[in-house]
Amino acid sequence: MxxxxxxxFFSLFGLPRVFAIDTEALELAYRDLQSLVHPDRYAxxxxxxxxxxxxxxxxxxxxxxxxxxxxxxxRYLLSLNGVEVDSESNTAMSPDFxxxxxxxxxxxxEARTAEDAAELExxxxxxxxxxxEMVETLRGQIDAHHDYHGxxxxxxxxxxxxxxxxDIDDALLGLES
Amino acid sequence: xxxxxxSEPGLSPExxxxxxxxxxxxxxxxxxxxxxxxxxxxxxxDEQGHPLLPSVVRYRGDARVEVGFAxxxxxxxxxxxxxxxxxxxxxxxxxxxxxxxxMPYDFVDDGGMVRLRTVAGVKSPVEISAEILRVxxxxxxASLGGELTxxxxxxxAYFDDAQRQATKxxxxxxxxxxxxxxxxxxxAAIAYGLDNAAEGVYAVYDLGGGTFDFSVLKLTRGVFxxxxxxxxxxxxxxxxxxxxxxxxxxxxxxxxxxxxxxxLLLLKxxxxxxxxxxxxxxHIGARLAxxxxxxxxxxxxxxxxxxHPLVAKTLVPVRKALRDAGLRPEDVxxxxxxxxxxxxxxxxxxxxxxxxxxxxxxxxxDKVVALGAAIQAxxxxxxxxxxxxxxxxxxxxxxxxxxxxxxxxxxxxxRNSTIPxxxxxxFTTYKDGQTAMSFHVVQGERELVSECRSLxxxxxxxxxxxxxxxxxxxxxxxxxxxxxxxxxARELATGVEASIAVKPSYGLGDExxxxxxxxxxAHASDDxxxxxxxxxxxxxxxxxxxxxxxxxxDGQLLSTQERVAVDAALVQLRSRMAxxxxxxxxxxxxxxxxxxxxxxxxxxxxxxxxALSGRRVDTVGI
Ligand SMILES: Nc1ncnc2c1ncn2[C@@H]1O[C@H](COP(=O)(O)OP(=O)(O)OP(=O)(O)O)[C@@H](O)[C@H]1O
Ligand SMILES: [Mg+2]
Numbered sequence: 159m160x161x162x163x164x165x166x167f168f169s170l171f172g173l174p175r176v177f178a179i180d181t182e183a184l185e186l187a188y189r190d191l192q193s194l195v196h197p198d199r200y201a202x203x204x205x206x207x208x209x210x211x212x213x214x215x216x217x218x219x220x221x222x223x224x225x226x227x228x229x230x231x232x233r234y235l236l237s238l239n240g241v242e243v244d245s246e247s248n249t250a251m252s253p254d255f256x257x258x259x260x261x262x263x264x265x266x267x268e269a270r271t272a273e274d275a276a277e278l279e280x281x282x283x284x285x286x287x288x289x290x291e292m293v294e295t296l297r298g299q300i301d302a303h304h305d306y307h308g309x310x311x312x313x314x315x316x317x318x319x320x321x322x323x324x325d326i327d328d329a330l331l332g333l334e335s
Numbered sequence: 336x337x338x339x340x341x342s343e344p345g346l347s348p349e350x351x352x353x354x355x356x357x358x359x360x361x362x363x364x365x366x367x368x369x370x371x372x373x374x375x376x377x378x379x380x381d382e383q384g385h386p387l388l389p390s391v392v393r394y395r396g397d398a399r400v401e402v403g404f405a406x407x408x409x410x411x412x413x414x415x416x417x418x419x420x421x422x423x424x425x426x427x428x429x430x431x432x433x434x435x436x437x438m439p440y441d442f443v444d445d446g447g448m449v450r451l452r453t454v455a456g457v458k459s460p461v462e463i464s465a466e467i468l469r470v471x472x473x474x475x476x477a478s479l480g481g482e483l484t485x486x487x488x489x490x491x492a493y494f495d496d497a498q499r500q501a502t503k504x505x506x507x508x509x510x511x512x513x514x515x516x517x518x519x520x521x522x523a524a525i526a527y528g529l530d531n532a533a534e535g536v537y538a539v540y541d542l543g544g545g546t547f548d549f550s551v552l553k554l555t556r557g558v559f560x561x562x563x564x565x566x567x568x569x570x571x572x573x574x575x576x577x578x579x580x581x582x583x584x585x586x587x588x589x590x591x592x593x594x595x596x597x598x599l600l601l602l603k604x605x606x607x608x609x610x611x612x613x614x615x616x617x618h619i620g621a622r623l624a625x626x627x628x629x630x631x632x633x634x635x636x637x638x639x640x641x642x643h644p645l646v647a648k649t650l651v652p653v654r655k656a657l658r659d660a661g662l663r664p665e666d667v668x669x670x671x672x673x674x675x676x677x678x679x680x681x682x683x684x685x686x687x688x689x690x691x692x693x694x695x696x697x698x699x700x701d702k703v704v705a706l707g708a709a710i711q712a713x714x715x716x717x718x719x720x721x722x723x724x725x726x727x728x729x730x731x732x733x734x735x736x737x738x739x740x741x742x743x744x745x746x747x748x749x750r751n752s753t754i755p756x757x758x759x760x761x762f763t764t765y766k767d768g769q770t771a772m773s774f775h776v777v778q779g780e781r782e783l784v785s786e787c788r789s790l791x792x793x794x795x796x797x798x799x800x801x802x803x804x805x806x807x808x809x810x811x812x813x814x815x816x817x818x819x820x821x822x823x824a825r826e827l828a829t830g831v832e833a834s835i836a837v838k839p840s841y842g843l844g845d846e847x848x849x850x851x852x853x854x855x856x857a858h859a860s861d862d863x864x865x866x867x868x869x870x871x872x873x874x875x876x877x878x879x880x881x882x883x884x885x886x887x888x889d890g891q892l893l894s895t896q897e898r899v900a901v902d903a904a905l906v907q908l909r910s911r912m913a914x915x916x917x918x919x920x921x922x923x924x925x926x927x928x929x930x931x932x933x934x935x936x937x938x939x940x941x942x943x944x945x946a947l948s949g950r951r952v953d954t955v956g957i
Contacts, residue, residue, distance in 0.1 A: 172947055189558050193726050194946055195939070197755060197816040201514045201715035202354065204878040206928050206935045212815055214939060216755045327658055
């Protein structure tokens with residue numbers, strides 16, 4: 159058996175190449191791998207080993223970051239299947255989605271201006287629900303239907319939702335401090 | 336424990352040989368050195384039995400340097416030449432330092448890291464910190480009876496790149512090999528977690544003399560995973576002293592104090608603060624050099640009231656870290672209190688109220704960081720026993736970014752990314768034949784570059800000349816396990832590696848460090864040549880040992896030809912070990928490193944493959 163360890167993150171963590179991964183298995187594999195390659199294990203060894211360990215640990219961290227969260231995992235899976243989420247040819251959005259984006263942005267901006275923390279929390283909560291639904295959609299699109307172009311649109315929606323959540327986080331922090 | 340099943344790549348080549356390693360807590364107020372002795376972490380005391388070394392450095396007219404209690408005793412007498420809380424100046428410009436007006440120093444500000452003019456000349460905070468480290472290093476050598484293999488030095492988790500680099504530079508000046516920079520709250524978590532076999536989500540609230548850190552960690556079967564960290568690099572017990580100091584000035588009706596009187600009153604303020612942790616009121620009495628008398632009583636209640644904004648200020652990073660970790664206060668199983676300033680009852684009350692539980696105060700808040708660092712140092716030195724297998728996964732505290740058009744900062748690596756971490760970005764040239772390019776790296780969360788910390792400017796040179804837009808330059812930002820950034824660049828079409836000149840905004844250049852090293856030897860018994868030779872010998876021995884092990888275990892991974900090259904390099908290095916020529920030695924080390932590079936890489940691949948196939952043959956496939 160000869161695995162190309164650098165080939166893709168799914169094989170690095172010993173996982174099948176699907177969207178609905180076993181996150182617990184990922185976590186376990188991640189810890190096992192880091193236990194093996196982490197720079198703390200190589201601190202007393204010569205420079206070459208220390209550098210290799212840093213490169214490996216960096217790679218393993220990158221893999222974990224990529225597979226752990228649905229958004230990054232979805233993007234990555236699509237890219238493995240030849241669909242780049244943010245390539246130019248792919249950024250055309252449905253008018254509905256653009257409309258929806260604008261409404262959300264306005265709602266957040268309004269709550270921020272009004273310094274309405276409760277409203278911001280409420281919006282955050284709704285976004286979380288929306289994100290959950292979107293992840294479900296994505297799972298169907300990728301794992302069941304192999305509809306990668308549809309999935310790319312879902313990923314972009316998720317990206318938008320995540321960005322909004324960040325904005326709300328920042329707004330809330332601004333209110334608190 | 337699941338982790339035990341994994342073969343460890345870096346086991347000590349000669350397990351019987353215990354390497355001497357220490358943990359150093361380089362604190363704003365107090366510094367400590369600790370080690371693991373017979374499996375137990377202990378703080379090393381000085382000859383008088385003091386575990387703490389006050390982080391005070393006094394430069395005397397006779398070229399001698401006093402560190403610790405002697406310096407502390409002289410601080411009111413010789414305030415200008417006696418530096419306290421130097422950690423606040425590390426990697427900082429003058430404009431970043433709070434309360435400069437009440438500080439008795441003669442600051443030298445030329446844009447970069449602030450420096451202090453003393454009777455012994457202009458000193459950088461790096462040199463001043465090196466004096467503290469030197470004393471601790473000597474203490475450790477004397478008490479352990481030998482040369483140190485290396486150390487783990489703790490830094491506030493919220494320290495930025497410049498502050499971390501300054502700390503590492505200070506160690507270098509002091510002749511102390513740094514195995515790792517470790518975040519202070521993480522060190523505390525190690526000491527607490529291993530001691531209590533803790534599992535679950537824990538927080539560390541670390542309020543020291545000059546810095547505040549708050550970290551949230553997940554402890555799962557021997558893995559310490561930092562989920563988020565936040566803090567305030569200029570908030571600590573010193574600020575509480577400052578509040579009392581101002582209160583004294585307001586209430587004692589004395590004229591604006593001289594540098595010496597100010598220092599005296601700050602000292603009185605600190606004593607009152609510490610006293611109030613156990614008593615309802617404190618008497619503050621002092622006779623000033625001006626002849627005026629101070630005679631006041633400060634009630635605990637008044638003190639609590641005065642410092643309420645400071646305590647509230649600590650809760651801002653607490654909320655931020657919890658939010659980043661996606662947690663609510665009630666998700667936290669325990670809050671470990673670290674740092675002398677957490678002895679203040681109002682601080683403990685605020686934490687208890689916020690988390691709806693009593694914080695964990697059963698550790699010695701002064702020592703726990705040093706003890707954790709010692710445990711980590713012991714493991715990093717390769718002394719860990721097979722049954723103490725644990726792993727630390729830490730994060731960077733602040734986002735790293737690049738300046739883009741219009742003074743905006745574009746994030747390259749977000750805060751709370753697990754380290755080591757790397758991100759690459761691609762750039763292109765905008766002029767025909769362009770061979771150079773500049774970058775400005777900043778750290779912080781704000782959108783405007785002017786509101787972030789400027790870390791460094793990088794000049795990229797040696798881009799192969801092409802038409803505008805044809806070059807594809809991939810710039811890689813690598814943050815290592817110390818949380819330190821390095822940048823490399825490569826033109827993708829030609830594969831040419833671009834050279835990078837780094838100009839740190841608040842750090843020391845290589846030349847400056849070399850000069851400081853020279854200076855430090857002018858007064859020391861040691862000399863530069865001997866030091867460099869010693870360091871190279873340590874690295875050479877390490878390489879020889881590791882190569883022996885690698886050849887014994889996996890020699891078959893090399894072709895005959897490769898083996899011949901390794902053997903030749905081995906022979907050369909062995910023959911130069913005894914010599915006095917440090918350049919020749921270094922060169923032999925480099926040759927052996929180059930000859931064994933492939934072997935090291937193959938061994939690493941092999942061990943990963945073994946781990947993979949051992950656990951999941953069926954899923955890996957191919
Ligand atoms: N009993 C006490 N009550 C209140 N404050 C105290 C008490 N004992 C110590 N302190 C304060 O704790 C601070 C020093 O704490 P500590 O030694 O943990 O800091 P440090 O490690 O030197 O600083 P840092 O971690 O910020 O670099 C000082 O401000 C000191 O006055
Ligand atoms: Mg401390």
